[in-house]
Amino acid sequence: MENTIAGYFLSFAPVQHLADSLGVGFTSFLIFFAFCTLFLVILATVGGFGTIAERKISADLQARIGPNRVGPYGLFQLIADGIKMISKEDIMPRSADKFLYYLAPFLSLFGVVCTIAVMPFSKNLILTDLNVGVFYAIAISSLVGVGIFLGGYASNSKWSLLGGMRGASQIISYEIPVTLTIMMIVLIAGGLSFNTLVAEQAGMPWNWYIFHNPFTFIGFFVFFISTLAETNRAPFDLPEAESELVSGYHTEYTGIRFGLFALAEYIEIFVVSAVSVSLFLGGYHIPFGLLEGTFSNEILQFGSLFLKTCALYYVVIWVRWTFPRLRVDQLMSICWKYLTPIAIFNLVGTAIWIVAFDGRSMFDLFFGSGVH
Amino acid sequence: MSNQTLNVFMPIAIMMLLAALLFGGALLAAHLLSPKKPGGDKDLPYECGEVPEGSAWSMFNVRFYVVGLIFIIFDVESVLMFPVAAIFKKMNALGNGTYILIIFLSFISVLLEGIAYCWKKGDLDWVKSYKRTTKIK
Numbered sequence: 001m002e003n004t005i006a007g008y009f010l011s012f013a014p015v016q017h018l019a020d021s022l023g024v025g026f027t028s029f030l031i032f033f034a035f036c037t038l039f040l041v042i043l044a045t046v047g048g049f050g051t052i053a054e055r056k057i058s059a060d061l062q063a064r065i066g067p068n069r070v071g072p073y074g075l076f077q078l079i080a081d082g083i084k085m086i087s088k089e090d091i092m093p094r095s096a097d098k099f100l101y102y103l104a105p106f107l108s109l110f111g112v113v114c115t116i117a118v119m120p121f122s123k124n125l126i127l128t129d130l131n132v133g134v135f136y137a138i139a140i141s142s143l144v145g146v147g148i149f150l151g152g153y154a155s156n157s158k159w160s161l162l163g164g165m166r167g168a169s170q171i172i173s174y175e176i177p178v179t180l181t182i183m184m185i186v187l188i189a190g191g192l193s194f195n196t197l198v199a200e201q202a203g204m205p206w207n208w209y210i211f212h213n214p215f216t217f218i219g220f221f222v223f224f225i226s227t228l229a230e231t232n233r234a235p236f237d238l239p240e241a242e243s244e245l246v247s248g249y250h251t252e253y254t255g256i257r258f259g260l261f262a263l264a265e266y267i268e269i270f271v272v273s274a275v276s277v278s279l280f281l282g283g284y285h286i287p288f289g290l291l292e293g294t295f296s297n298e299i300l301q302f303g304s305l306f307l308k309t310c311a312l313y314y315v316v317i318w319v320r321w322t323f324p325r326l327r328v329d330q331l332m333s334i335c336w337k338y339l340t341p342i343a344i345f346n347l348v349g350t351a352i353w354i355v356a357f358d359g360r361s362m363f364d365l366f367f368g369s370g371v372h
Numbered sequence: 373m374s375n376q377t378l379n380v381f382m383p384i385a386i387m388m389l390l391a392a393l394l395f396g397g398a399l400l401a402a403h404l405l406s407p408k409k410p411g412g413d414k415d416l417p418y419e420c421g422e423v424p425e426g427s428a429w430s431m432f433n434v435r436f437y438v439v440g441l442i443f444i445i446f447d448v449e450s451v452l453m454f455p456v457a458a459i460f461k462k463m464n465a466l467g468n469g470t471y472i473l474i475i476f477l478s479f480i481s482v483l484l485e486g487i488a489y490c491w492k493k494g495d496l497d498w499v500k501s502y503k504r505t506t507k508i509k
Contacts, residue, residue: 004380028379029386036386040394086402094415095427106395113391117384127383135454136384153429157417161428169436172443179450183457190461192454251418256402260395329498332439336487336496340446344484351460351476355469359461 003129003195006031035127039116043267048078050266050313057314058321085259093156093252100154104147105257108264111143115271120194122284122301133194134182137275138175141230144268145171148232148239148249151261155252163248166328167232167239173335174229174236180343181223184216184350185209185279188359198283205287206363210280213362215349220280222343224312227272229335231265234320238328273312274305281308438495445486453479 006028009015019027052067052074059066067074092101118133120126130136145168152164188209189197201208210220229236240248250261277283284301326334357365417424456476463472490496 004383006379006382025379029382032383032386036383036390040387040390044394086398087405087407088402089407089409090402091410091414093417095417106392109395110388110391113394114384114387117387127387128380130380130384155417156428157424158419158428160417161432165432165436169439172447173439176443176446176450179447183450183453186454186457187460190458192458246418246420255406256398260398332498333496336442337491340487344480344487348477348480351473354460354464355473358469359464 003126003193004028004032005035005125005127008124032127036117039119039121039127040113043113043116043270044263045078046270047263047267048082050269051081051262052077053313054266054317054320057317061318061321082259085256088255090255090257091252095156096252097154097156100150101252104151104154105253105260105264106147107150108144108147109260111141111147112264112268112271114140114143118194119271119274120198120278120284121305122298123195125298125302126194129193129195131191131193134186134192134197134275134279138179138182141268141271142171142175144264145175147261147264151253152239152249155249157252159246159251160249163239163241163245163251166245167249170229170232170236170238170331170335173332174226174339177222177226177335177339177343178230180340180347181219181226182279184219184343184347187347187350187354188212188216194278194283198278198285201282202285203287205282207285207361208280208282211362213350213353215346215353216280218342219346219350220276222339222346223276223280226335226339227276228316228319229331231268231272231316233269233316235323235325236331237320237325238331241325243325269316270309270313273316274309276312277305277308281312435498442486442490442495446483449479449483449486453483 009031010019010024010028015027015031022030055077056066056074058064067077070076070080092098115137117127118130118137120129148171149164149168152160152162152167155161185197186192189200191197205211209216211217232239238248239245240250242248245251250258253261282304284305286297286300286304417428453476456472456479460472460476463469487496
């Protein structure tokens with residue numbers, strides 16, 4: 001019980017009183033439900049703001065102004081977009097596979113939303129710290145790929161099918177470097193739960209796993225490139241390449257179904273950035289042990305993770321508006337001939353490093369473990 | 373004790389429920405607010421204004437299935453490697469570092485052998501050349 005958000009709140013006296021009268025199970029259900037709803041609302045808002053950020057940053061990079069009509073600096077554009085999506089007609093092609101057509105956006109959204117359950121936002125602000133946390137995250141987030149493929153297949157449109165096929169092969173291919181790179185971090189941390197993975201990155205930035213050894217430094221970039229491909233971001237946005245496939249796997253989707261696909265995509269970028277931050281960039285830790293053990297510490301930790309994730313989010317958008325799109329054969333050869341061998345090399349290197357130097361980091365070796 | 377282990381999974385169940393609720397709620401709102409005028413050409417799949425010829429569900433290039441097969445090999449292999457990776461640090465701390473390293477490297481060597489074979493056979497090339505396929509029998 002200690003490694004869930006309900007376990008944390010049950011350690012406070014007022015909540016314990018409530019638990020005495022309502023029962024522990026029901027109280028923890030209430031806490032979980034409140035926080036799950038809160039997280040979902042936050043993530044949906046972040047996903048909505050992601051669409052604005054995308055447009056604003058792309059406008060900035062192309063010396064335009066971007067959306068500026070709805071609210072100050074166009075900040076309420078997401079509400080306008082939401083209303084528009086809801087009030088548009090929901091068209092389904094006559095020849096489509098009805099059930100799969102309905103199922104596809106749900107699977108995409110489901111895969112992303114369920115990943116939030118193990119995201120560590122601060123030491124105690126983690127819905128549940130499963131002992132197979134990162135494994136669960138890999139497993140459930142692959143449902144997004146299933147959603148994309150089904151969306152492409154069920155529409156019975158040629159553009160959609162091409163997009164869905166490309167999406168499926170791309171997402172499963174790039175899952176290999178991602179999995180191998182995560183395994184490298186698991187080797188160093190010695191556990192699969194997210195709190196274990198983040199625990200030893202506390203303190204100053206040189207304790208982050210990206211600086212643990214030369215292999216993790218390469219590994220971060222392998223991971224980042226692969227996650228770009230996993231989330232169908234440019235330069236790997238072949239499943240929805242608008243100049244060749246109209247709109248790819250969601251060509252036939254209109255109104256709110258298209259909106260849910262887009263929402264899932266933008267939330268996924270945030271979640272994946274948060275995973276990269278947790279694995280490589282110190283997660284929720286803040287330096288100097290500021291306000292250790294108090295409630296404000298949790299808020300600072302949340303802010304730390306959020307800032308780093310937003311910085312990474314910015315880089316993702318920046319990359320999209322900077323690089324041209326790859327060809328399909330280039331995409332596949334980058335994954336199988338470059339990233340996967342590099343990931344295996346990193347894995348071997350890290351394993352040997354741990355045995356050779358007894359799991360100490362580069363900084364430890366150079367300056368001694370006394371300096372933290 | 374069993375109660376506690378189940379509680380760890382409770383947020384996941386709630387999250388699944390909330391995902392379904394979000395999806396259902398959005399669809400319901402759209403159902404209530406959006407116009408519904410089915411029929412006409414908008415029910416046809418989009419093909420740049422042309423009337424679509426035939427179904428999209430036809431035979432597809434086999435290279436996608438090859439990618440799928442290679443993926444399954446790698447994925448199963450990495451699933452089997454995760455338990456070894458998870459106890460690696462503990463074993464090293466106990467002084468069995470070389471032992472666990474050999475186990476881990478033997479796992480990886482199987483993976484390397486797989487990728488080397490696929491590479492040599494030309495299955496990693498998007499356009500598989502005939503030269504490659506005829507050279508290795």
